[in-house]
Amino acid sequence: MNETLRAPRLMHAPADHPPVPAAKIGILIANLGTPDGYDYWSMRRYLNEFLSDKRVIDYPSWKWQPILQAIVLTKRPFSSGANYKLIWNTEADESPLMTITKAQVAKLAAEVATRYGSEVMVDYCMRYGNPSTKSVVDRMVKAGCEKILFFPLYPQYAGATSATANDEFFRAMMTQKRQPAVRTTPEYFDHPLYIEALAQSVERGYAALERKPDVLVASYHGMPKRYLMEGDPYHCQCQKTSRLLRERLGWDKGAIDTTFQSVFGPEEWLKPYTVEHVAELARQGKKHIAVISPAFSADCIETLEEINGEIREAFEHAGGESFTYIPCLNDDDAHIAALMAVIGDNLAGWIR
Numbered sequence: 054m055n056e057t058l059r060a061p062r063l064m065h066a067p068a069d070h071p072p073v074p075a076a077k078i079g080i081l082i083a084n085l086g087t088p089d090g091y092d093y094w095s096m097r098r099y100l101n102e103f104l105s106d107k108r109v110i111d112y113p114s115w116k117w118q119p120i121l122q123a124i125v126l127t128k129r130p131f132s133s134g135a136n137y138k139l140i141w142n143t144e145a146d147e148s149p150l151m152t153i154t155k156a157q158v159a160k161l162a163a164e165v166a167t168r169y170g171s172e173v174m175v176d177y178c179m180r181y182g183n184p185s186t187k188s189v190v191d192r193m194v195k196a197g198c199e200k201i202l203f204f205p206l207y208p209q210y211a212g213a214t215s216a217t218a219n220d221e222f223f224r225a226m227m228t229q230k231r232q233p234a235v236r237t238t239p240e241y242f243d244h245p246l247y248i249e250a251l252a253q254s255v256e257r258g259y260a261a262l263e264r265k266p267d268v269l270v271a272s273y274h275g276m277p278k279r280y281l282m283e284g285d286p287y288h289c290q291c292q293k294t295s296r297l298l299r300e301r302l303g304w305d306k307g308a309i310d311t312t313f314q315s316v317f318g319p320e321e322w323l324k325p326y327t328v329e330h331v332a333e334l335a336r337q338g339k340k341h342i343a344v345i346s347p348a349f350s351a352d353c354i355e356t357l358e359e360i361n362g363e364i365r366e367a368f369e370h371a372g373g374e375s376f377t378y379i380p381c382l383n384d385d386d387a388h389i390a391a392l393m394a395v396i397g398d399n400l401a402g403w404i405r
């Protein structure tokens with residue numbers, strides 16, 4: 054057993070003493086969350102929780118809630134549900150984000166067991182929907198985790214993703230009688246192994262093509278431009294990821310275009326918008342493109358349906374000829390190696 058994990062235990066506890074589990078370290082992987090089904094009520098429950106989060110939509114409740122409840126949640130569960138149906142993993146009856154998260158966590162758990170032994174456990178939770186952050190924190194504490202490393206799988210920090218995941222984690226801590234020591238991992242948008250994993254995925258994608266694309270579009274999830282102006286570093290971190298990827302690939306300036314997708318509501322979002330940009334590329338004669346989405350650690354509705362469906366159609370409609378979607382890093386070994394490096398860095402001092 055690792056020395057740093059050895060904690061004083063009650064060897065001869067009296068009969069009426071509650072059980073004392075062996076001390077553990079927990080690594081809690083978090084992702085955004087996904088609906089339990091694509092039917093109206095599952096979609097409504099999920100979207101209601103998501104779109105009521107002030108880190109995501111920061112309008113005052115008195116203004117936003119009537120619009121959300123009376124307009125958005127009467128229509129969007131149908132349109133989004135229809136999109137989820139297109140990509141649903143029918144075998145497991147779950148969304149791809151869930152299937153891929155489970156695969157990532159299984160590989161990480163195996164790596165962690167090899168590297169650190171059975172005193173370090175790995176589990177996952179979602180910010181919205183199931184399994185809830187609180188339910189998994191409760192389980193980890195019950196299992197004896199006296200230290201928890203919380204790891205939201207967003208390479209680029211955003212208030213709407215990393216911060217709200219952390220908020221939910223801290224809320225779960227507020228109800229613990231025996232509160233563990235906790236750490237949250239910082240963003241890893243410039244981690245050399247993350248950039249390496251992205252580069253390898255591009256090289257793999259390009260090796261399978263007969264003709265090299267005219268441009269690689271790096272499409273990131275968008276957010277209102279106002280959030281950038283108010284200090285959210287997400288936009289800058291996305292730009293830096295694209296630059297580091299281009300440098301690692303040894304490509305000239307201009308070989309990767311950085312764009313933003315998934316505009317929601319009437320405000321201006323980060324530009325250029327992917328859907329408009331790819332159509333413009335086709336009109337300019339760049340008729341062969343590839344698209345990668347570095348902000349998503351797992352393929353999901355935004356990549357499988359929006360990028361590889363709607364955005365592909367916009368490109369083809371504008372005269373584009375070949376559109377190659379490069380999948381997210383998912384459970385690629387190079388991705389797991391990058392995540393393990395982030396975990397290792399952030400366990401420093403807790404374990405050798």
Ligand SMILES: C=CC1=C(C)c2cc3[nH]c(cc4nc(cc5[nH]c(cc1n2)c(C)c5CCC(=O)O)C(CCC(=O)O)=C4C)c(C)c3C=C
Pocket residue numbers: 085086087088109110129133148150207211213214274275276277287315317348349352353354355
């Ligand atoms: C409305 C505001 C939204 C902001 C701001 C936002 C930021 C943001 N989101 C991700 C990652 C994901 N978003 C996903 C789905 C999704 N996102 C929004 C809205 C905002 N996201 C909605 C309404 C939805 C649901 C789908 C829909 O109805 O269109 C997902 C996929 C979940 C899945 O089940 O597959 C991810 C992942 C990032 C990285 C981000 C950063 C700024």
Ligand SMILES: [Fe+2]
Pocket residue numbers: 274315
């Ligand atoms: Fe989103």
Ligand SMILES: [Fe+2]
Pocket residue numbers: 288289290292
């Ligand atoms: Fe910026």
